[in-house]
Amino acid sequence: xxxxxxxxxxxxxxxxxxxxxxxxxxxxxxxxxxxxxxxxxxxxxxxxxxxxxxxxxxxxxxxxxxxxxxxxxxxxxxxxxxxxxxxxxxxxxxxxxxxxxxxxxxxxxxxxxxxxxxxxxxxxxxxxxxxxxxxxx
Numbered sequence: 682x683x684x685x686x687x688x689x690x691x692x693x694x695x696x697x698x699x700x701x702x703x704x705x706x707x708x709x710x711x712x713x714x715x716x717x718x719x720x721x722x723x724x725x726x727x728x729x730x731x732x733x734x735x736x737x738x739x740x741x742x743x744x745x746x747x748x749x750x751x752x753x754x755x756x757x758x759x760x761x762x763x764x765x766x767x768x769x770x771x772x773x774x775x776x777x778x779x780x781x782x783x784x785x786x787x788x789x790x791x792x793x794x795x796x797x798x799x800x801x802x803x804x805x806x807x808x809x810x811x812x813x814x815x816x817x818x
Contacts, residue, residue, distance in 0.1 A: 748777040
């Protein structure tokens with residue numbers, strides 16, 4: 682029997698839907714390589730948190746679609762980001778610009794933003810690495 686791949690979004694979606702259907706309010710799975718926590722909230726929402734194991738590599742925030750990477754809002758005064766800096770899961774890290782539309786990029790995890798992995802203004806593709814976040818141990 683193969684181990685369940687908790688990094689696979691399809692697996693997480695399946696587990697979340699199974700928990701919701703069973704009326705379970707949450708689940709936490711701990712393994713030597715990390716932890717996974719799924720909390721079912723009201724109105725059909727769910728929160729999924731993957732917590733890294735001590736000594737594991739940082740989380741990489743990737744581009745959700747192709748476009749031009751903006752580390753700051755284009756209308757803002759140009760000030761380079763000071764790194765490293767603490768971020769919360771809801772913090773805005775930058776944008777992907779497609780034409781005149783800006784898609785906000787949120788950290789998605791709390792930790793320390795340590796590296797910018799794409800050049801501001803660069804054309805990036807779906808899944809290209811943009812930021813690196815060190816998670817607390």
